[in-house]
Amino acid sequence: MRKIASIFILAFIMSCTGNAQEKSKEKKKNYKVVKTDAEWKKLLSPTAYYVLREAGTERPFTSPLNNEKKAGTFVCAGCKTPLYKSKHKFDSGTGWPSFDRAVKGNVEKDVDYKIGYARTELKCNTCGGHLGHSFDDGPRETTGKRHCINGAALEFVPKK
Template identity: 85%
Template sequence: MKKITSIFILVLMMSCVGNAQNSSEEKKKTYKVEKTDAEWKKILSPMAYYVLREAGTERAFTSPLNNEKKEGIFVCAACETPLYKSKHKYDSGSGWPSFDRAIKGNVEKDVDYKIGYARTELKCNTCGGHLGHSFDDGPSETTGKRHCINGAALKFIPSEEKL
């Protein structure tokens, strides 16, 4: 009987800790740019809305930005925050635009469990839009990171058109 009571108390304590963590994690972060779903739908294409606002993923090899090789900056398709420099883009062979680093302070990391295990989700730090995920299989001669980004989450601005 003592074993059962001890196990029950242990389980109860663990569930209390889990609930305390969940309530603090559920606090919604606020962003500099916030809009209603209706406002986002007016300014974004259906695919950009699906990716940025619903954390969707576009099909591999469908984005023209996957093959973009000009010099310039990749900005958030929702709020135009500069996210990635073209000099940090590389061909990962994954079918999505890939970068070995973001512009400092403009991309935030979060944890996403949508497919059953933890992945590092990347979001625009200005509007909270979902960009893609970070992996540790990038170029070893630079950062070793691969920011695998949905092209629908980006707009490309060539250097001659600077922001």
């Protein structure tokens, strides 16, 4: 009886491992801009590298882009892809730059479980850099969405 139970448990464990590996392969996406870790480290500040490449979070109220109110575009600090227009930025009071929508097609959504439950992660669709997360507590008069973005993941390009 013990042998049968052991074989059953072993088979179950192996089938779970196989499915998890298949799912992680499915999620692997090929981005237009691909660099080695060494190349990203040369290109980005330590904080930008931590946020974009390691999915970190900067401390709230530390980004100068929180207070950026000029007309222009916020681009990915890694690959310069336009991500957000200043006309869609709003003050959420959270300490991170917040937008009610992204430039269409340039920000992808993913799911992360890093803090124990599912959250909608936002990534640059060109280089895969982690930007922040999306929440459903944005302005009701527009989209109702709040893209809570790490300022270290962005650069601001003023409108000419």
